[in-house]
Amino acid sequence: MPKYQYTIAAAVLGLPLIAFASSHREAPNITRYPTLDATDLYLFNSYETGRAGYVTILANYIPLQDPYGGPNYFALDPAGLYEIKIDNTGDAVEDLTFQFQFTNTLGNNNAGIALNVGATGSTDSIPIPLKQAGTISAASNANLNFNETYTLTVVSGPARSGTATPVTNAATGSTTFTRPMDYVGRKTFGSDAGYAAYAAQYIYTVNIPGCSTPGRVFVGQRQEGFAANLGEIFDLVDFVPIEGDNNPTYNPAPAAPFPGGITQSANNNQLAGKNVTTLALEVAASCLKGTGNGVIGAWTNASTRQVRIFNEGATFAKPEVNGGAWTQVSRLGMPLVNELVIGLPDKDAFNASAPASDATFLNYVTNPSLPALLNTLFLAPVNATLGTTLTNLAPTNFPRNDLVAAFLTGFKGLNQLSTVTPSEMLRLNTAVAATPAASQSPLGVAAGDLAGFPNGRRPGDDVVDVALRVVMGALCYPLPIGTNGAPTNLGLCTPANAPVGNVAFTDGAPVSAASFGTSFPYLNNPLPGSPLGAQ
Amino acid sequence: MSTRMIGWKMFAAAGVAAALVAGCDSGATTHTAPVSTTPPSSTVDFTAFATQAFSNSANSTPVAINNLTFNFDSNDDPTAFDALIASGTF
Numbered sequence: 001m002p003k004y005q006y007t008i009a010a011a012v013l014g015l016p017l018i019a020f021a022s023s024h025r026e027a028p029n030i031t032r033y034p035t036l037d038a039t040d041l042y043l044f045n046s047y048e049t050g051r052a053g054y055v056t057i058l059a060n061y062i063p064l065q066d067p068y069g070g071p072n073y074f075a076l077d078p079a080g081l082y083e084i085k086i087d088n089t090g091d092a093v094e095d096l097t098f099q100f101q102f103t104n105t106l107g108n109n110n111a112g113i114a115l116n117v118g119a120t121g122s123t124d125s126i127p128i129p130l131k132q133a134g135t136i137s138a139a140s141n142a143n144l145n146f147n148e149t150y151t152l153t154v155v156s157g158p159a160r161s162g163t164a165t166p167v168t169n170a171a172t173g174s175t176t177f178t179r180p181m182d183y184v185g186r187k188t189f190g191s192d193a194g195y196a197a198y199a200a201q202y203i204y205t206v207n208i209p210g211c212s213t214p215g216r217v218f219v220g221q222r223q224e225g226f227a228a229n230l231g232e233i234f235d236l237v238d239f240v241p242i243e244g245d246n247n248p249t250y251n252p253a254p255a256a257p258f259p260g261g262i263t264q265s266a267n268n269n270q271l272a273g274k275n276v277t278t279l280a281l282e283v284a285a286s287c288l289k290g291t292g293n294g295v296i297g298a299w300t301n302a303s304t305r306q307v308r309i310f311n312e313g314a315t316f317a318k319p320e321v322n323g324g325a326w327t328q329v330s331r332l333g334m335p336l337v338n339e340l341v342i343g344l345p346d347k348d349a350f351n352a353s354a355p356a357s358d359a360t361f362l363n364y365v366t367n368p369s370l371p372a373l374l375n376t377l378f379l380a381p382v383n384a385t386l387g388t389t390l391t392n393l394a395p396t397n398f399p400r401n402d403l404v405a406a407f408l409t410g411f412k413g414l415n416q417l418s419t420v421t422p423s424e425m426l427r428l429n430t431a432v433a434a435t436p437a438a439s440q441s442p443l444g445v446a447a448g449d450l451a452g453f454p455n456g457r458r459p460g461d462d463v464v465d466v467a468l469r470v471v472m473g474a475l476c477y478p479l480p481i482g483t484n485g486a487p488t489n490l491g492l493c494t495p496a497n498a499p500v501g502n503v504a505f506t507d508g509a510p511v512s513a514a515s516f517g518t519s520f521p522y523l524n525n526p527l528p529g530s531p532l533g534a535q
Numbered sequence: 536m537s538t539r540m541i542g543w544k545m546f547a548a549a550g551v552a553a554a555l556v557a558g559c560d561s562g563a564t565t566h567t568a569p570v571s572t573t574p575p576s577s578t579v580d581f582t583a584f585a586t587q588a589f590s591n592s593a594n595s596t597p598v599a600i601n602n603l604t605f606n607f608d609s610n611d612d613p614t615a616f617d618a619l620i621a622s623g624t625f
Contacts, residue, residue: 161594306597307585307589309589309616309619309623312613318620319625320625321619321622321624322623322624323588324588324591325592325597326593326594326597327597
């Protein structure tokens, strides 16, 4: 490892770098609508035993949920439209859309569970203030005072003009599904196992219109799976963001550990105590890939009606009224794009945009500001520390075709659709066999695991570290993706273009497949709201 | 007007009672300008606009508003949106 690579880390200490939070509160406007805020999208060939040939899609919403956030916890927005969109032709327009819409009702036939309160003989029926009136279990939810149900519709063709057909419960034919109550705590649900059993009964096998193979759906609270050293990153990067240990996963050869660099520790993951809400689908790959080359692109959107009128006399049933066209307020495909690439003035516009119009944002990718910012911040300290005369730390290949490939087109032969329309989405080659959980690399393709990010994204992929390395020029160096892991030059740029492109940048917050379950919906059961300390 | 309807009167006196999700980039100027009973003809009455937009179908294209300037003559009319409240859904 060149000497200057070590010194860059020292120079980074105490200086601003970049804020990574996959898509949690990433744009000014969406912070006003947390229930519509998409936080992470996962797309991968299912690696659950016996589920080869299926694709799992997980769309997470409502960021940074404190498990103890009662008494109302984290219902999805009944005025919202949550969508997962699939492009299987490469024109950057959705060919399939899965639409989730939610409805809330109170217990006791929507009147709310009430208790008789008062002196003997003259009691009044008084509604309780909580969402549960007692314990809840897989066997009985009679004490639930708040019920959240949803419909799932699949649209063939463009989301607003295609053919919409409801998804049905394969067992009952019903078009209405139940979302389990959030994990209030162990007293309400008995134990972690009790909550797990309660929630698991709401994993549905479903019949999907136009698909002869049943799929699965689940919507519910999960433990946050995204891992990041969030607070310290926001606090002017209060650590040395280069691997500081001889860690074969995070500091693969030929790099070496950096003295003083951050080391991988679960304690660095400041999202570990949070929950999130997951919209989970598993669909046969054959039903997603259409007539294309087997690569699919996916993204998730949340929308609300264009006009909202607040009700001065708000009721549970009508706190407001909503009308007009569905208007998109959240968009998420590849992780970190709206954080890492899009400039602050355009973040809200990006959330309102569609992949087909991504030419609007092209300059952000071809001429990214982040590496230039890093160069401005760190070049002088690096040279002062090293006594060198480096002229640039940021990659110098313009336009940054390495980033265009990573974010907008996919990589030819790996995850590029048959028709190439530069557009931001998460791309998955459904023909690449899933890597078993025990064999997955958190660095995905960069470490020779072709079934991982950026060929889709699995819960155990460390997208923070991968994205940071890529933006600083990792793709200008050979990757171990050839036969038997042979180093392969992608031909997008050269090491001379990226002087720190082979530095093992990391936030020190590890994540791997071992952190998660190995069956649908993969993400862990949520953390309990109580007892104190259980988070 | 029923008691229930009366209970649904708007927030108009307190400001903007209807929120256009897509934003209102020119609204700030209007908010800070002196009250005028004869707004420039180039401005759009917010109440009428919102009422029209409210009636658009869910699958229609959202109305572009970046180039519109609104006037808010209904700010002091608590009944301006009563009809929509009564007929609209959550």
